Amino acid sequence: MKYELTTNKRGHLTQIRAIKDFANVKKGDLGGFIKSESNLSQEGDCWVSDNARVAGNARVAENAKVSDNAWVLGNSQVYGNAIVSDNAAVSGIAVIYKNAKIFGYAEVSDNAKISGNAKIYENAGVFGNAIVYNNARVFGNAVISNNAVIC
Numbered sequence: 265m266k267y268e269l270t271t272n273k274r275g276h277l278t279q280i281r282a283i284k285d286f287a288n289v290k291k292g293d294l295g296g297f298i299k300s301e302s303n304l305s306q307e308g309d310c311w312v313s314d315n316a317r318v319a320g321n322a323r324v325a326e327n328a329k330v331s332d333n334a335w336v337l338g339n340s341q342v343y344g345n346a347i348v349s350d351n352a353a354v355s356g357i358a359v360i361y362k363n364a365k366i367f368g369y370a371e372v373s374d375n376a377k378i379s380g381n382a383k384i385y386e387n388a389g390v391f392g393n394a395i396v397y398n399n400a401r402v403f404g405n406a407v408i409s410n411n412a413v414i415c
Contacts, residue, residue, distance in 0.1 A: 265306050267295065277317055280304065287311065287327070296330065303336075310343070322354075334366075338373075352384075364396075368403075376408075380415075 266286055272279035277297035282289045287309035289295075296312035298304050303318040304311075305325040312318050316330040318337075325343040330336050334348045337355040344361040348354055352366040356373040360366055364378040368385040372378055376390045380397040384390055388402045391409040398415040402408055 267304070267306070269298075269301070270294070274317070277319060280312060289313075316348075328360075340373075344379075346378075358390075370402075382414075 267280045269278045280295040282293045296316035299319045309327045313331045321339045322336045328342040328346045331349045335353045340358040342360045346360040348366045350367040352370045358376045362379045370384040371389045382396045386403045388406045394408045394412045396414045400414045
């Protein structure tokens with residue numbers, strides 16, 4: 265095991281604390297907030313930090329990071345070396361993986377999939393069944409939706 269649940273609460277979410285050193289996390293470091301241990305894998309170097317929240321049936325695994333004030337909700341998944349940070353939100357059954365980065369005030373939801381070295385940032389949104397991958401960048405106030413594929 266690499267973390268434990270503390271007694272610190274934010275609504276129905278509980279703050280985590282590292283119980284061993286791994287990656288850039290030191291034993292005793294307080295992390296972000298999760299609904300239950302099913303939200304954050306005990307394997308790999310994945311971590312939820314700062315005021316980040318992971319709730320519902322969402323899952324963070326492998327070496328993924330969720331930080332700052334980011335939210336990961338619903339049945340979404342963040343894994344590989346993916347990063348969700350700043351004030352970004354991931355929800356629905358969205359999947360963020362490989363080296364993808366979601367940051368700023370970006371939102372990814374529904375059945376969207378973001379992978380490779382793709383970056384979604386600023387106020388951009390990716391919704392529906394949209395897929396963004398490889399080295400694609402979606403930013404500004406751009407909205408990608410329906411069955412769009414950006415690569």
